[in-house]
Amino acid sequence: MRAAPDDVRSLYVHIPFCERKCEYCDFTSVAGATGSEAYMDALCAEVRRLGERLGRLSLDTVFIGGGTPSLVEPDLLAALLATVRSTFSVAVDAEVTMEANPSSVTAGRARVWRAAGVNRVSLGVQSLEADALRFLGRVHDADRALAAVAEVREAGFTSINCDLIYAVPGLGDTRWRRTLERVVAAGPTHISCYELTVEPGTPLHTRVRRGLVRPVEGVRSMRQHRLAVDLLEAAGYGQYEVSNFALPGEECRHNLVYWHNGYYAAAGVGAHGHLPAAAAASIGLDVEAGAVSVRHWHGRGIAAYGRAIRAGDLPIAGSEPVGPGMREQERVMLGLRLREGVRIGAASLDEARSLEGLGLIAIDGDRVRATSRGEAVLNQVTLRLVGDRAA
Numbered sequence: 001m002r003a004a005p006d007d008v009r010s011l012y013v014h015i016p017f018c019e020r021k022c023e024y025c026d027f028t029s030v031a032g033a034t035g036s037e038a039y040m041d042a043l044c045a046e047v048r049r050l051g052e053r054l055g056r057l058s059l060d061t062v063f064i065g066g067g068t069p070s071l072v073e074p075d076l077l078a079a080l081l082a083t084v085r086s087t088f089s090v091a092v093d094a095e096v097t098m099e100a101n102p103s104s105v106t107a108g109r110a111r112v113w114r115a116a117g118v119n120r121v122s123l124g125v126q127s128l129e130a131d132a133l134r135f136l137g138r139v140h141d142a143d144r145a146l147a148a149v150a151e152v153r154e155a156g157f158t159s160i161n162c163d164l165i166y167a168v169p170g171l172g173d174t175r176w177r178r179t180l181e182r183v184v185a186a187g188p189t190h191i192s193c194y195e196l197t198v199e200p201g202t203p204l205h206t207r208v209r210r211g212l213v214r215p216v217e218g219v220r221s222m223r224q225h226r227l228a229v230d231l232l233e234a235a236g237y238g239q240y241e242v243s244n245f246a247l248p249g250e251e252c253r254h255n256l257v258y259w260h261n262g263y264y265a266a267a268g269v270g271a272h273g274h275l276p277a278a279a280a281a282s283i284g285l286d287v288e289a290g291a292v293s294v295r296h297w298h299g300r301g302i303a304a305y306g307r308a309i310r311a312g313d314l315p316i317a318g319s320e321p322v323g324p325g326m327r328e329q330e331r332v333m334l335g336l337r338l339r340e341g342v343r344i345g346a347a348s349l350d351e352a353r354s355l356e357g358l359g360l361i362a363i364d365g366d367r368v369r370a371t372s373r374g375e376a377v378l379n380q381v382t383l384r385l386v387g388d389r390a391a
C-alpha cells in the first residue's frame with residue numbers, strides 16, 4: 001500500500017549530539033559527538049528506507065533538529081541533505097531549517113550548511129544574561145550568541161530564529177526585557193519564547209525536588225510571557241502562535257504543519273512522526289480499523305538505533321492510532337494556540353460563548369483562539385469545546 005504523496009509534505013530528522021547536557025533538557029540527546037559519523041550513516045540509511053516504503057514524497061519542509069545538529073561535521077550534514085534530496089522530491093521553495101547552538105557556529109560552517117540547501121537557521125540563544133545561561137547549563141555566553149547571529153547572516157542566511165527561555169529563577173522582568181531588546185536589536189526574523197519547565201529526570205528536577213531551586217511562580221511567568229508579547233509585537237514580530245513571533249512572511253512553515261495537525265515523516269533516534277493511516281501501514285505500523293492516522297516514535301538509544309538500521313528495520317519503538325474523535329481534539333487543541341485560531345462546528349458555539357465570557361477564548365466568526373488566560377488551561381478549554389463529541 002502506498003502513501004498518498006500529497007498528504008505527507010514534511011520531514012523531521014533528529015541529530016542527538018550536544019556539547020554537554022543542559023540542566024533542564026529532556027530531549028533525546030547525549031553529551032559529545034562520539035559516534036556521530038556512524039550515526040549520520042545510519043540516519044541516511046533510514047531516510048532511504050523511508051523513501052522505499054513511502055514512495056517519493058514531495059516535501060515542502062524539512063527540519064533538522066536535535067540535539068545540536070551544528071555540532072556534527074558540516075560535510076556529514078551536507079551528505080544527509082543530499083540523501084533527502086535524492087530520496088524525496090524537495091520543492092524548489094521548500095523551507096529547510098537546521099537547529100544550531102551558538103558555540104558550534106562559525107561563518108565557514110554556516111556557508112557549508114547554506115550550500116547544502118539549508119535556508120533557515122534556528123539558534124539556541126536562550127538568554128543573554130550570564131547567570132541565567134549558567135543556571136540553564138548552556139556553554140555559550142551572550143557575546144558568542146550575538147556573534148552567531150552575525151555569522152549565519154554573513155554566510156547568507158536571511159531567515160534566522162532565536163530561541164529564548166523565560167521564567168528562569170533569578171531572572172527578573174527587567175533583565176528578561178533586556179535580553180529581548182538585545183535579541184531584537186540583533187535582527188533575527190523569528191523569535192521563540194518558551195517558559196522554563198521542570199521535566200522529570202532532568203538535573204533541574206533533582207535540584208527542585210531537593211529544595212535547592214524554587215521554580216518561578218505562575219504569576220511572574222505569565223507576566224514575562226506578556227512582556228515578550230508586548231515588546232515583540234511593538235518591534236514588528238507578530239505572535240502567530242502562543243510562543244512564536246515572526247516578521248511578516250517569516251513564520252516557520254514546518255512548525256505550522258504541527259499546529260495545523262498535519263502529517264510529517266520522521267527519521268532519527270527519538271524522532272516522532274505522524275502519518276495518515278495508509279502511509280503508516282506502508283512503513284509497517286499497526287493500523288487499527290477506523291484509525292485516521294498514526295502517531296509513532298523512535299527509541300531513544302543511539303546504539304539500538306544503529307543495530308536496527310543494520311538489521312534492515314525501521315527503528316520505531318511505538319505507535320498510537322488516532323481515531324476521528326482524537327483527531328478532532330488534537331486539531332482544536334493545537335489550533336487554539338494559533339493567532340489565526342481554529343474552526344469549530346456550530347454544535348460547539350454555545351460552549352465557545354461561555355468560554356469567551358470567562359475570558360479564555362476569543363471568537364471570530366466560526367474560528368476561536370485562546371486568550372492569554374486560556375493558553376494556561378488549553379486542555380480544559382479543548383475538552384469543553386470538543387470533549388463530549390470526541391468521546
Ligand code: SF4
Pocket residue numbers: 017018019020021022025026027029066067068101124
Ligand atoms: S543544547 Fe538543546 S538538546 Fe542539547 S542538551 Fe541543551 S537543551 Fe538539550
